[in-house]
Amino acid sequence: MLVSSATRLLALMLLLCAAQPALAQAPYPVKPIRFLVGFPPGGTNDIVARAIAPKLSEYLGQSVVIENRGGANASIATELAARAAPDGYAILLVAPGHATNPSLLKLNFDSIRDFSFITLAAESQNLLVVHPSFPPRSVKELIAFSKKHPAGTINYGSSGTGTTVHLSAELFQFMTGVKWLHIPYKGGGPGLIALFSGEVSLYFGNVPTVIQQARVGKVRAVATTGLKRTPAAPEIPTVAESGVPGYEVTTAYGVAAPAKTPRPIIERLHADAVRALSSPDVQERLKNLGADPVGNTPEQYTAFMQNEIAKWTKVIRAAGIKGE
Amino acid sequence: MDILNNLIFGFGVAFSLQNLAYCFAGVALGTLIGVLPGVGPLVTIAMLFPITFHLPAVPAIIMLAGIFYGAQYGGSTTSILVNLPGETASAVTCIDGYQMARRGRAGPALATAALASFFAGCVGTLLIALAGPTLGEWALRFGAAEYTALMLMALVASAVMTQGDAVKGLAMVVLGLLIGVVGVDVNSGMARYSFGVLELIDGVGFTVVAVGLFAVAEIVSNLESREAREVYTGKVTGLMPTARDLKDAAWPTVRGTAVGACFGVLPGTGPALSSFATYMLEKRIAKDPSRFGRGAIEGVAAPEAANNAAAQTAFIPMLTLGIPASATMAVMLAALTLQGIATGPQVMFDKPDLFWGLIASMWIGNALLVILNLPLVGVWVKLLTVPYRWLFPSIILFCCIGNYSVSNNPFDVYLCAVIGVLGYVLAKLECEPAPLLLGYVLGPLLEENLRRALLISRGDPTVFFTRPISLVFMIATALILVVMVVPAARGKRHGT
Amino acid sequence: MKPDLWNNRDFLAGLLFIVLGGLAVVLARDYPLGSTMRMGPGYFPTVLGGILFLFGVYVLLRGVRSGDKVKGEWGYRPLALIALSIVLFGFLLDRVGMVPAIVVTLFAAAAAGREFRWKEVLLLAVVMAAFSVAVFSYGLKLPYPLLGGY
Numbered sequence: 001m002l003v004s005s006a007t008r009l010l011a012l013m014l015l016l017c018a019a020q021p022a023l024a025q026a027p028y029p030v031k032p033i034r035f036l037v038g039f040p041p042g043g044t045n046d047i048v049a050r051a052i053a054p055k056l057s058e059y060l061g062q063s064v065v066i067e068n069r070g071g072a073n074a075s076i077a078t079e080l081a082a083r084a085a086p087d088g089y090a091i092l093l094v095a096p097g098h099a100t101n102p103s104l105l106k107l108n109f110d111s112i113r114d115f116s117f118i119t120l121a122a123e124s125q126n127l128l129v130v131h132p133s134f135p136p137r138s139v140k141e142l143i144a145f146s147k148k149h150p151a152g153t154i155n156y157g158s159s160g161t162g163t164t165v166h167l168s169a170e171l172f173q174f175m176t177g178v179k180w181l182h183i184p185y186k187g188g189g190p191g192l193i194a195l196f197s198g199e200v201s202l203y204f205g206n207v208p209t210v211i212q213q214a215r216v217g218k219v220r221a222v223a224t225t226g227l228k229r230t231p232a233a234p235e236i237p238t239v240a241e242s243g244v245p246g247y248e249v250t251t252a253y254g255v256a257a258p259a260k261t262p263r264p265i266i267e268r269l270h271a272d273a274v275r276a277l278s279s280p281d282v283q284e285r286l287k288n289l290g291a292d293p294v295g296n297t298p299e300q301y302t303a304f305m306q307n308e309i310a311k312w313t314k315v316i317r318a319a320g321i322k323g324e
Numbered sequence: 325m326d327i328l329n330n331l332i333f334g335f336g337v338a339f340s341l342q343n344l345a346y347c348f349a350g351v352a353l354g355t356l357i358g359v360l361p362g363v364g365p366l367v368t369i370a371m372l373f374p375i376t377f378h379l380p381a382v383p384a385i386i387m388l389a390g391i392f393y394g395a396q397y398g399g400s401t402t403s404i405l406v407n408l409p410g411e412t413a414s415a416v417t418c419i420d421g422y423q424m425a426r427r428g429r430a431g432p433a434l435a436t437a438a439l440a441s442f443f444a445g446c447v448g449t450l451l452i453a454l455a456g457p458t459l460g461e462w463a464l465r466f467g468a469a470e471y472t473a474l475m476l477m478a479l480v481a482s483a484v485m486t487q488g489d490a491v492k493g494l495a496m497v498v499l500g501l502l503i504g505v506v507g508v509d510v511n512s513g514m515a516r517y518s519f520g521v522l523e524l525i526d527g528v529g530f531t532v533v534a535v536g537l538f539a540v541a542e543i544v545s546n547l548e549s550r551e552a553r554e555v556y557t558g559k560v561t562g563l564m565p566t567a568r569d570l571k572d573a574a575w576p577t578v579r580g581t582a583v584g585a586c587f588g589v590l591p592g593t594g595p596a597l598s599s600f601a602t603y604m605l606e607k608r609i610a611k612d613p614s615r616f617g618r619g620a621i622e623g624v625a626a627p628e629a630a631n632n633a634a635a636q637t638a639f640i641p642m643l644t645l646g647i648p649a650s651a652t653m654a655v656m657l658a659a660l661t662l663q664g665i666a667t668g669p670q671v672m673f674d675k676p677d678l679f680w681g682l683i684a685s686m687w688i689g690n691a692l693l694v695i696l697n698l699p700l701v702g703v704w705v706k707l708l709t710v711p712y713r714w715l716f717p718s719i720i721l722f723c724c725i726g727n728y729s730v731s732n733n734p735f736d737v738y739l740c741a742v743i744g745v746l747g748y749v750l751a752k753l754e755c756e757p758a759p760l761l762l763g764y765v766l767g768p769l770l771e772e773n774l775r776r777a778l779l780i781s782r783g784d785p786t787v788f789f790t791r792p793i794s795l796v797f798m799i800a801t802a803l804i805l806v807v808m809v810v811p812a813a814r815g816k817r818h819g820t
Numbered sequence: 821m822k823p824d825l826w827n828n829r830d831f832l833a834g835l836l837f838i839v840l841g842g843l844a845v846v847l848a849r850d851y852p853l854g855s856t857m858r859m860g861p862g863y864f865p866t867v868l869g870g871i872l873f874l875f876g877v878y879v880l881l882r883g884v885r886s887g888d889k890v891k892g893e894w895g896y897r898p899l900a901l902i903a904l905s906i907v908l909f910g911f912l913l914d915r916v917g918m919v920p921a922i923v924v925t926l927f928a929a930a931a932a933g934r935e936f937r938w939k940e941v942l943l944l945a946v947v948m949a950a951f952s953v954a955v956f957s958y959g960l961k962l963p964y965p966l967l968g969g970y
Contacts, residue, residue, distance in 0.1 A: 042658055071525065071731055072526065160510065160513075161513025162513055183776060183779060184511060187651075189649060192647050193645070193647055199467045285377075322514060
C-alpha cells in the first residue's frame, strides 16, 4: 500500500517536472494585469500610465488596470511591485524618483536588483525660466551674474526637495560652481506662482507647464535640461550646448516588473509596450504632456537606470540633501 | 457691454443639449461622491479621465467642473446627518449641522446648506466672469509673509472656535498642529515623526483624521451606555427652513460667500480654510455666541456658503494663470492639456467658448444642484429614522472604504482606527475635535510660510511688517488678541 | 477620602496632553533646531510639544482642584469592537477581497451595538455588500478585488 502510493507520488512529481517547460509556456496573459502607479490620480505619472494603458491592454488582449498607490514619492508602489509575484500580472510605472529615492529615503528594496526593467516609455525635460526682471538672458550670462553676486543671494524655487525641479538646479550648481538659495514649495503650482510674483528668480519647470507662460512673456525661457532640444520649443538651446557640457536632466517614466519574472513574459510585455508607444494616439497624448515616447530595450533601460542612480547619488550627497 | 456679450455667448454654448447633459451628469455624480467620505472629486475625476479622451474639450471640462463643485454640496449631507465630513470643508458644518439633526432639524439644516451654497455658487461664478483676471493678479501678491500673517491671524482667532473650555480648546489646536507636522518638512526635505514608516512620509491624511475624530468617536459615544439612548431626539418638525431660519441665515450666507470667494483664489488655502474662517467670524459677531455648537443655523449657512464660493473661485488661478490651485485642479488642467488646450492668460481669448461656456455652465450647475438637493432633503431625513443599530455599522463601513480609497492602502484604515480611539478618549474628556482639525489644517501652512518668509528675507523678521498686505493681517491679529484678552482681564466671560 | 483621580476628567485630559506633548519633544530631539530666525525642522515640533506639555500641566492641576468627573461610562467594549472592525477591513480587503471584508466588518461593528440580531445583521451585510460593489466597483470603477485577494 505504502509502496504503491509512494510510487504514485513519485510518478506525479516526475510528471510535474516534465510539465515545467510546458507551464512556462502557459498562455499569458489570461487575466487582467495590475499597473502600479506611485502617485494619486491626475499627476503626471498617473497620466502617462493612463496614456499607455488602453493601447497596451489592446495588444496584450487583457485589460491593464491602473492601481494608484500613492505615497513616499512612489516608493510605496515601487515596494509593492518589488514584492509582487513575478508572474507578469503586476507591472510598475517607474517614476522619475526611482533614481533619487535610494539616496533620500530608507527603502526596503534594492532599486536595481529587485526589478526587471522592461522599457523606458517616455522622457521629458525641464526648462529653466527666470523672472522677466532678472538680467541674465543666457546660461553664460547666468553663470557670470551668479558668480558676481555673493553665494546664496539669488533665489530659485522648486516643487519640493528631491524633485527634478530641485535637482536640476542642484546639478547646475554642482557642475558650474555657482551657489544659489533653494526655496522649496509644495508642488509645482505654488512654485510657479512664486516665480511669477518674483519671490524667486529662477525655476527649472516642466516643459509643458512653463512653456505657455514663457510664450506670453510672464517668464523668460533660458535653456532646457535635456540632451537634445525639446520638440515643443526647438528654438530654445539646451544647458549643455550653452556652456555646461555634459549637463543632462531627463525625467524618465518607464515600465518594470518584479525581478524574477520569466524572460518570455518580459519579452512579450516589451514587444507590446513598444507597439503601444509607437501608436499615433499614444504618441499624441504623450506629446501633449510634454513627454517624448522612447521604447528602448530592457538592457538599455537597465543600464540607464544604473547610470541615473549613480549620478544622482553623487549630486545629492554633494548638495548635502538629507531625506529620512 | 463686453462682458454681457460674452456671457450671452457662454450661455449659448452651455445650453446645448450635450453640454447640459454633461453638466447634469457631473453635478449629480459630484453630489454622490461628496456624500462618501474619502472618495472625493480627485479620485472620481481621475477615474473618468478616459471618457474625456473621447469627448470634445467643452463638455469634458463642464462635467469635470460639475463634479468638483457638486462634491462640495454633497459633502455637507453626511456632515449634518451623521457627523461625518464628506469633504474637507464640510468638517465645520458638522459642528452645528449635526446638532441640528439630533434635534430633529435635519431638514432645515440640509435645505439651508443647499440654498446657501446656491447663493455662494452664483456669486462666485459672477466673480469669475467679472473679475477673474484681476483676482488672479491679486493672488499673486500673496507671498510667504502674507500667508504667514494670515495664518497667524487665523490661529489666534481660533481661540474663538472653542465652545467650552478655552484652555483645552487651545491645547487641541496645538495637538492638531503637531499632527499636521507628521511627514516631510517642505523647507528641509526631512521626514518628521514618520518612524521609518513609508506611509507616514506624506503625513496623516485628512480623511483619516476627520473620520476618526468625528464619526468614529461619535458612534462609540452613542454606544457607550448600556441603556438605549435615542441618537436623534426631537421630533422632526419640518423639512424646510422656517422664515426665521432664513432670516437668521441670510447675512451669514453673504459674509460666508465673501470670505470664501477671497480664500478660494489663494492657492493652497481654499474651501477648508474658508469654512473655518467664516465659522469663527460668525461666532465672534453673533449676539449670542453660546448658541454655536448647539444647532445654530448660522453655523451651517456661513461655512456652506464659504466652501462653495471658494470652490468656484478656485477656478480662477487655473483659468487665468494656468496654474492649478490644488491637486484636483491639476487633474482638470491635465485633462485640458491632454486635449491639446493650453491654459493660461490667453485662454480667455484663444478659446472663448471654453471659458465662457464653462462659466455659464457653472451657473446652470448650481441651479441644477439646488433642484437636485432640495427634494432629496426628504429622503435624507427619512434615512435618519432607520434604527441606529443598522445605521452605525453602515457608517463605519463607508468610513473604511473611504479611507482605503484615498491611497488604496490599508495603512490609512489602521491609522483611522487609532485616531478613532484617540478621538473617543478626547471626546470623553470633553476636548473638542473642531479646534484640532483647524490646527491640523493651519499648522503646516503656518510653519511652511513662516520659515520660507524668514528664508527669503535672510532672517529679517521685520518683513512681516514692511509688506502692506502682511501688515494688515498682523494688525488684525493684534486687534483680535486685544479683543479677546480685555474682557477676560476685566473679569467678564462669555457663557462657558 | 482619597480623590478618585482616574475618574477626574481634567486630570486625565491634562495627563494625555502631558504625555503627547512630552512625546513630541522627545521624538523631535534629533531634528536640527536651528535658530528662531532660521528655524530648522525641529523647531516647530519642539516648541509645540513644549506648549502642549505646559497646557497639560495646567489642565491637570486644575482638574485636581475642581474634581469634575468624567460624565457617563467608558464604552470599552464598543470602542474595542468598532476599532477592531475597522482594522479587520483594512487587513482583509487586500487578502480576501472586498465582499468578505465588508461582511466581516459589518458583523464586527454590529457586535458593538446594544442589540445584535443575527439575521438582521446578515441581511444588512448582504445589502451593504451589494450596494458597495455597485457603487464602488461598477459605478466608480475602483479596482478592488471582490473575492480573493491580490
